[in-house]
Amino acid sequence: MPTNPRLSPMAALPVRHLVRTVRWYVLHSWWLLLPLFGCSCLGGLGFLYVGLLARRTAWWVSGLGYLGVSVLSFALRDGFETDTPAKALGVALFIAGWLGSVIHSIVVNVLWLQWLADPTPRPRHQPTPAVASAWPGGPVPAAPPASPPAVPLPPQVPATPPPAGMVDVNTVSAEQLAGLPFFDAARAERVLAERHSRGRFGYVEEFAAAAQLAPHEYTRLLPMLVVITRG
Structure with a gap:
């Protein structure tokens, strides 16, 4: 008879593993505070932080974009003393940049946590020696290392x-x-x-x-x- 019941994934974990997992998620999601309370200015820095660490171009480029929107909104808001369309546009850009950075950061944080859990890069396709040798000047990849000997298993009842x-x-x-x-x-x-x-x-x-x-x-x-x- 199977000894593991069909439980939900979190219920099947030991209590200490569950606590450690929740704590891990919280600690690595701290950067969400930057777009939430720092508007698009500090939010852009948060995107730069996760984008450079994970080497995701789309993330750190988004951070530069949010920083640019923040600078432009401040320039429009503070560059005019009276209510003008340009000043109203600055306020609208400020609010849109803040809301956009908050929603975007929540989506990126899911991918960020997945990357932290398994940062190993996926191997890219390598041509076989026969194909590589046919390329003009193309080096022939080294032979793959020999597989380690199989570990003998005890007799199974x-x-x-x-x-x-x-x-x-x-x-x-x-x-x-x-x-x-x-x-x-x-x-x-x-x-x-x-x-x-x-x-x-x-x-x-x-x-x-x-x-x-x-x-x-x-x-x-x-x-x-x-x-x-x-x-």
Whole structure:
């Protein structure tokens, strides 16, 4: 029988993990205070901060745009002593820049937290040696490193097969792990090595900790994982 009930992703986490996760989200979302209370001027600095750290051109360019709108609105508002259309335009630009930076920062913060959880750059496509050698002057990529030897697993006691569409974390193979979302050969071998040293995983959370899953990865994989009680 499966030992992990179908719980919501946050309910399945241990209490200490839940508290740490909420604290992590709050600490890394501090920059939202800049557009909220600093209007488009400080909001532009917030976009520059996250854009330069994450190397997202669209974010830091947006920060420059909000700074430009802020400077222009102040120039129109303070450059005229009486009520004029230009001064009214400055006030409208100030309000529009502030509201736009607040809404935009909330959207960007979701992507910012996802980047913090998994900042590893995705590998770009590399041509095969045969294709690269055909390019004029093109270097031939080095041969890929040899895969590490497979970690021998202890003999498995027969158990009830997992339900359809789910994998038992104590019997899943390296090939099956590598086929799961967010897994590659290196992460699969690391999890199998940890399972070998433990003997077996008692809970899905132990498997998630061994795989060093980020919160959004854990949420995505939870419905696919199960721990089978030995017969």
